[in-house]
Every structure is written in structure tokens, then in C-alpha cells.
Amino acid sequence: METTGHPRISKREFISKVASRSGQPIRIVSEVYESLIGELTDSVRRGDIVMLTGFGRFCRQTHKGHKVRFGKKDVDDYSVLKFSASRSINRRLDSDDNTTLTDPEIYGVMDEFDEAEERLLEAAS
Numbered sequence: 001m002e003t004t005g006h007p008r009i010s011k012r013e014f015i016s017k018v019a020s021r022s023g024q025p026i027r028i029v030s031e032v033y034e035s036l037i038g039e040l041t042d043s044v045r046r047g048d049i050v051m052l053t054g055f056g057r058f059c060r061q062t063h064k065g066h067k068v069r070f071g072k073k074d075v076d077d078y079s080v081l082k083f084s085a086s087r088s089i090n091r092r093l094d095s096d097d098n099t100t101l102t103d104p105e106i107y108g109v110m111d112e113f114d115e116a117e118e119r120l121l122e123a124a125s
Contacts, residue, residue, distance in 0.1 A: 011033075014033075015029050015030050018033070040058060043058075044058055044059060044060050045060070047060060053086075054088055055085070055086055055089055056084055056085040056089060057083070057086075058081060058082070058083050059081075059082050059084075060080075060081065061082040062077055062078070063080060064077055065077045065078065
């Protein structure tokens, strides 16, 4: 896992880049970002697994507490946010192709949504 030599992108820069890519005002993108992170955190806190098709899965993972090496205190059990990237995103990271994520057809996301929508329409009939 190589991360050296690559600058970090701050929250402000990230929101600015998303606003530029989507053509939306920074204020709107910022509100959506805050709402998305808030809902993701609340859902995982409740124990839900959040699956973002074509991107990945977020879930809560419990870590066992342990004894502090140079202290007398124990660390209680604690939870962390676990993210597992989808296969399509992992493949995309190693690709030499410079295609951006703006085309959902690349990931087959639209096909999956279309199939799910068809099943819902059939079930409602």
C-alpha cells in the first residue's frame, strides 16, 4: 500500500472538486456531503450494513479491548467503521484508463438498478 508522495485532499478541496464535476453550487454539495456522512454514520451505528452498489460496503466492526502495555488500565471493547470496496472499484484503481466515475455504465451500476427496478415493478403488479 503506497501512499507516499501523494497529497491529501481536504474536505473543502473534495467538496470543491465534486461541485466542479457535478456543476452544482459548493453550498449544495456541502449540504449533501454532510447529510450523506451523517446518514451513513447513523445507519452503521444502529448496526445496519450500508451497501453502495458499485462502490462498496460500510459496516460496524467490534474490536476486543486489551491491556495497555505500559499501564495498569484496560481498554474497553470498541467499534470501528469498516469499509470493503467493491470489486469494480478495486479493478478501477489499478486501471490505466483515465475514465472518470461519472459514467455509471462502466461499473454496470445502471444494469443492476434497472434489474432491481424491473423486479419491483413486477412485484407491484
